[in-house]
Amino acid sequence: MSPSITQITPTQPAPFDGAALRRTADDLWEAVSCGDEHAAYGVVLDAHDAGADHEALLLDVIGAVQRRVGQEWADNRMSVAREHAATAINDRVIAALSVRHMPSPTGKRRGRVTVACVDGEWHALPARLLAEVLRLRGWHVDYLGAQVPTAHLIGHVHRTGPDHVALSSSLATRLPTAHATVTACQAIGVPVLAGGAAFGTDGRYARLLGADAWAPDARAAADLLALRPPTRPLTGHQPIEDLPHLxxxxxxxxxxxxxxxxxxxxxxxxxxxxxxxxxxxxxxxxxxxxxxxxxxxxxxxxxxxxxxxxxxxxxxxxxxxxxxxxxxxxxxxxxxxxxxxxxxxxxxxxxxxxxxxxxxxxxxxxxxxxxxxxx
Known part of the structure; x- marks a missing residue:
């Protein structure tokens, strides 16, 4: 008689609900606020291994912690040095997480998006989060990082031919530069999606400066590009047409x-x-x-x-x-x-x-x- 074989069914990880994400965000905050980079890796990567959604980890954990970092600085409970250290840790955790989802070089893509910060804008993490979310959703993404001079951005767009440019800025003082960048992209027929605190919580400055679309956050931006992607016909548009008071x-x-x-x-x-x-x-x-x-x-x-x-x-x-x-x-x-x-x-x-x-x-x-x- 042949021996019986016991079949073992793998245990499925418990669903990672909102409460679990909030606990993960609290644990990540504890790690980054004291500068413990290795603990931060463990918190996020362990959550990913336990079944947490990749996009939720990016936006509802890392993004939430980064917003808390900014608020702690504003309330004078975190020094500039600690704020910079926490931001750097979050950035490296994003990089470690992104390795868990490398797109296939032969896979079908939705299209191509260039993600960049306005020249003079050093707050790059919101743009980085958007780039990662778009990659997860199947886009070919060129992420150019912080402080991209307009001329170099336009040169890149000419070489690569993206379907859209996603432009990020947190500092309102960069709006005149953002306006010039929006106009330069549109002049070569590439629509611009604007995002970041500089453009207003309701997008009023994005509309004022003639951007083709605005989104309040990375999730909304990805949804918009998938469902209602902006288009841009070639025109002879000039910036002064947007702001005659100048x-x-x-x-x-x-x-x-x-x-x-x-x-x-x-x-x-x-x-x-x-x-x-x-x-x-x-x-x-x-x-x-x-x-x-x-x-x-x-x-x-x-x-x-x-x-x-x-x-x-x-x-x-x-x-x-x-x-x-x-x-x-x-x-x-x-x-x-x-x-x-x-x-x-x-x-x-x-x-x-x-x-x-x-x-x-x-x-x-x-x-x-x-x-x-x-x-």
Whole structure:
């Protein structure tokens, strides 16, 4: 009699539901927040081996942890160095995870997408997540990373012929450069999908600058490209057609004279607050940098002709300063001094006045607490 054979059915891993993903995100946060790269690998790769969805790990675990990193920095619970270290770990974990899903070189693809950050934009992780999600969904992806000069991006597009360009930016001060990049891609017939915090939580700046499509996050962007891919006919479109208010030259003059405006504002603040004259060189440098950021955002608000962009930045800055035990009351005098330098600029004066009203509004939460909005 032949021996009986016992058939063993492999145990299937339990479904990785939302609660399991949240626990994984908590574990990843514990690893990256203390700089433990090896633990971070283990958390994500073990979850993948246990059956967690690859895309969910990218967006609902790594992406969620990265948003928490930004919020912790904004609330002054994480230094710049720790924030950079955490971001670098997340980036390497994405790379390790991507090895688990290498597309077949002979497999059929949906099409080709170039994913790039606007020139001057160093926050590359959102674009990296989008690139990985698109690869998972069957696209041929050229991921160009952070800070891609427009001329080099266009050269790449000419050589590779993508169906779409996905353009990412987190910093609103990069919007003028993004506008030029969008227009350059469209001029050669390639539609542009814009994404990232710079384009607004509702995509208003993407629409303003003439992008062919906008998506709030990587999952929505991938869905849009699959279901309603944007198209772009060849046209003689010019950027000034999008923003006729630029004809008044206020943006050009403020951006060109930004250095002089910062120096004049610093001198004006010293006259109002003589104690500033005893500042250390480092304190003066920090004050000048803060004024420089204000002028940069004033310039981009002039470019877009959007009061909300400048006001949101100032109220967010008030929250950031408060979280760092710097009185937010230091902001209105800075705006007032800048106003004395821009009396002949009606749009700039309007932007400064609206921002002052917002900062003086006791109901503005960011001006009263450290709960600033992460950018």
């Amino acid at each position: 004809a008044d030259q206020e943006y050009t003059m403020v951006s060109r004279d930004s250095g002089r405006l910062v120096r004049a504002a610093l001198a004006g603040l010293e006259e109002r607050f003589p104690a500033m004259r005893s500042y250390t060189e480092q304190q003066r440098q920090h004050t000048a940098e803060d004024l420089g950021h204000i002028v940069d955002f004033l310039a981009v608000a002039l470019y877009t002709d959007c009061d909300r962009l400048f006001t949101d930045f100032l109220t967010w800055t008030a929250g950031i300063l408060t979280a760092r035990s710097v009185p937010a009351a230091s902001l209105p005098p800075a705006l007032e001094v800048l106003g004395t330098q821009l009396t002949d600029f009606p749009r700039a004066s309007r932007l400064l006045d609206h921002a002052l009203q917002a900062l003086n509004d006791p109901d503005v939460p960011a001006a009263r607490s450290g709960s600033g909005v992460s950018r």
